[in-house]
Amino acid sequence: MDFSVFFQPAxxxxxxxxxxxxxxxxxxxxxxxxxxxxxxxxxSVLGVLRTSHLTVLRAPATVYxxxxxxxxxxxxMFIWYFVLPEIVPKSVGMWMKQGMPLPEFWSAVxxxxxxxxxxxxxxxxSGIQSIPKGQTEAGLAMGLTRVxxxxxxxxxxGYRIVIPPLTSEFxxxxxxxxxxxxxxxxxxxxxxxxxxxxxxxxxxxxxxxxVVYLLITLTVTVAMRALEKKVRVPGYIGSAGK
Amino acid sequence: xxxxxxxxxxxxxFQVLNDCTTKVEKGEVVVVCGPSGSGKxxxxxxxxxxxxxxxxxxxxxxxxxxxxATDLPKLRSHIGMVFQxxxxxxxxxxxxxxxxxxxxxxxxxxxxxxxxxxxxxxxVGLSEQAPKHPGQLSGGxxxxxxxxxxxxxxxxxxxxxxxxxxxxxxxxNEVLDVMVELATEGMxxxxxxHEMGFARKVAHRVIFMDEGRIEEDAAKxxxxxxxxxxxxxxxxxxxxxx
Numbered sequence: 001m002d003f004s005v006f007f008q009p010a011x012x013x014x015x016x017x018x019x020x021x022x023x024x025x026x027x028x029x030x031x032x033x034x035x036x037x038x039x040x041x042x043x044s045v046l047g048v049l050r051t052s053h054l055t056v057l058r059a060p061a062t063v064y065x066x067x068x069x070x071x072x073x074x075x076x077m078f079i080w081y082f083v084l085p086e087i088v089p090k091s092v093g094m095w096m097k098q099g100m101p102l103p104e105f106w107s108a109v110x111x112x113x114x115x116x117x118x119x120x121x122x123x124x125x126s127g128i129q130s131i132p133k134g135q136t137e138a139g140l141a142m143g144l145t146r147v148x149x150x151x152x153x154x155x156x157x158g159y160r161i162v163i164p165p166l167t168s169e170f171x172x173x174x175x176x177x178x179x180x181x182x183x184x185x186x187x188x189x190x191x192x193x194x195x196x197x198x199x200x201x202x203x204x205x206x207x208x209x210x211v212v213y214l215l216i217t218l219t220v221t222v223a224m225r226a227l228e229k230k231v232r233v234p235g236y237i238g239s240a241g242k
Numbered sequence: 243x244x245x246x247x248x249x250x251x252x253x254x255x256f257q258v259l260n261d262c263t264t265k266v267e268k269g270e271v272v273v274v275c276g277p278s279g280s281g282k283x284x285x286x287x288x289x290x291x292x293x294x295x296x297x298x299x300x301x302x303x304x305x306x307x308x309x310x311a312t313d314l315p316k317l318r319s320h321i322g323m324v325f326q327x328x329x330x331x332x333x334x335x336x337x338x339x340x341x342x343x344x345x346x347x348x349x350x351x352x353x354x355x356x357x358x359x360x361x362x363x364x365x366v367g368l369s370e371q372a373p374k375h376p377g378q379l380s381g382g383x384x385x386x387x388x389x390x391x392x393x394x395x396x397x398x399x400x401x402x403x404x405x406x407x408x409x410x411x412x413x414x415n416e417v418l419d420v421m422v423e424l425a426t427e428g429m430x431x432x433x434x435x436h437e438m439g440f441a442r443k444v445a446h447r448v449i450f451m452d453e454g455r456i457e458e459d460a461a462k463x464x465x466x467x468x469x470x471x472x473x474x475x476x477x478x479x480x481x482x483x484x
Contacts, residue, residue, distance in 0.1 A: 134326075134327050135329055137292050138323070138329035138330075140314075141290055141323035142395060143315045143320075143348075144315065144346060148346055152331075152346065157331075233375060234378055235375050235376070235377025236377040
């Protein structure tokens with residue numbers, strides 16, 4: 001094993017291979033965090049709609065979830081990057097291919113975000129549905145509107161209940177971001193592969209990539225644990241974090 | 243105050259309420275009893291529109307509950323409701339529970355709401371529990387908070403849906419005491435309960451329900467003196483043993 005490879009001058013770009021690794025980390029974090037923001041907000045809205053008593057709201061959300069979570073992520077990545085510019089109006093398509101800055105990056109962010117949104121939606125839905133019906137009735141009985149019941153009664157508890165599964169989704173988004181390499185985003189896995197191709201130090205390079213992924217995900221796990229503890233409801237049975 | 247005319251309700255093809263007609267005058271305490279599955283809870287939930295009904299008409303203070311044009315949240319804010327399982331919101335403190343609708347529905351300022359909440363907590367003997375969360379309270383204490391929460395809206399009538407059924411025996415009286423006090427103060431009350439002691443003490447009328455039908459609707463003295471239907475006689479003999 002020889003980790004000095006990371007301090008050798010890189011094949012191109014003027015720096016050392018460590019710079020490639022750092023750049024890969026930067027893009028992995030950017031893709032994942034931006035995608036998570038989309039996934040969490042879109043997923044929350046969809047999850048709420050999935051619990052609506054109105055079919056006009058519930059049905060479209062159900063269709064969305066079933067499509068986005070049942071098509072392989074890799075296929076979705078290709079659709080966003082290769083197919084979408086062909087099916088939108090020609091001028092928009094041209095702009096996506098030539099005018100838009102960082103097309104691979106934004107395709108990856110949107111793809112990962114909207115894919116994960118379908119999974120977040122299911123978590124949010126299950127969280128809301130695990131709350132007894134009486135809570136909604138109590139909220140309505142005191143004169144709150146349905147929107148207010150969601151805002152003040154259902155969502156605060158629903159989110160708390162699903163923090164553990166949401167943590168898993170958040171971790172998965174970092175790992176799934178590696179799929180973005182297939183459309184040319186030079187994130188961590190892509191950089192690792194590139195360095196190993198130039199240096200033949202496969203073992204060292206992927207060891208480092210593995211450790212970096214672990215560090216990122218463990219940080220997320222610890223942060224989510226802290227969040228869970230912070231919002232824990234005193235005396236509430238079933239909340240974690242002793 | 244509350245007037246029900248020929249209320250019928252179906253779940254699919256199953257009829258839960260069958261042509262129920264009754265009324266509750268201002269200042270009157272009406273106890274609704276009957277075997278489980280007889281439609282008592284469903285009937286009381288129709289009064290504030292928590293359960294929709296297919297036939298008949300209910301008016302509260304002259305406002306029709308079933309009319310689609312009725313502002314249900316506004317109507318409900320005038321009718322307090324207490325549930326079998328308390329239905330306090332677990333993520334809020336006791337004070338926050340009582341404040342919520344005062345602020346969000348009645349538009350009181352937080353300071354005003356808190357002042358009222360603390361006064362009501364004092365009234366139900368729970369001043370010291372104000373900063374706690376519901377999960378840290380006993381069942382009896384939670385139900386007293388729930389009553390205070392309903393009273394905070396200055397209701398014109400109170401609905402109780404089996405308020406003591408989920409309580410340990412030693413906690414039933416602390417809740418009944420609060421309810422008796424309310425009744426003697428002249429609150430209009432509709433109470434679904436099996437507590438015949440409570441009915442004897444403060445009820446003006448007793449309604450006996452069976453299989454979705456109002457079998458008996460009589461003044462208290464008449465009901466406990468000589469129930470006319472065989473079914474209510476049988477029911478009474480079963481529950482008055484203990």
